[in-house]
Amino acid sequence: MNKIIIMLLLLSAASLQVQGQDASIDTTINNKNIPFKPKSLIIPGVLIGYGMVGLVSPALKDFNIRVKNEFRDHDDKKVNWDDYAQYSPFLSVYALNALGLPGKNSFKDRTIVLATAYLLMSGSVNIIKKTSKVTRPDDSDKRSFPSGHTATAFMGAEYLYQEYKDVSKWYGITGYVVAAGTGLFRMSNERHWLTDVATGAGIGILSTKIAYWIHPAIKKAIFKEKDNLSGTVMPFYNGREYGLGLSMRF
Known part of the structure; x- marks a missing residue:
């Protein structure tokens, strides 16, 4: 199990490192948008x-x-921490803003990015x-691949990193550690295989990257004249399913 933990954390760290070292092809409208970086596609x-x-x-x-x-041999207890942890990285962006620590974008821009990333993911x-x-793994249904919880967590981790990397990369690192922990709990709880978690992580990261890359076009096409955008973003649970609730006021 220790090997799996180390592997996920190393992949998370590698993702941050690749993003920090890339040369970029600037396709953005202003300096608050994220340029397309071909090398950032490697990890996802x-x-x-x-x-x-x-x-x-078969291998x-x-x-x-x-x-x-290996997880079963080390711990047979099921903990539903992952049901809540999946949302914490992206909710942290709004919490930090509420505490007076602004990130890269305004509420309007970061919410458009988050909504786009969530829809893609x-x-x-x-x-x-x-x-x-x-x-x-627990034979409960045939919806194992990929892991939605892990995808949500890594989507949020990348979102947190992009919004606060200019303040401190430690915010992004923390988000990725939480995301890796979410994936580990999905395997420990026998809800997903390692391949499910890996693919979910890749989809989550890639969804956020794409959302930032296409944000200028979406903003220009749909939200160009809506400068007074406000609202709330909260996760929801209806007794069977988890999801993201988004309320906007124009």
């Missing part, structure tokens, strides 16, 4: 690719089982779940 691409290969690779399927058994996850039909 590797994570998603690993999970996709795991769908057909990776066997490794999934070994990881499951949740849409991708749900489509793949319905088509892949991978059975969960």
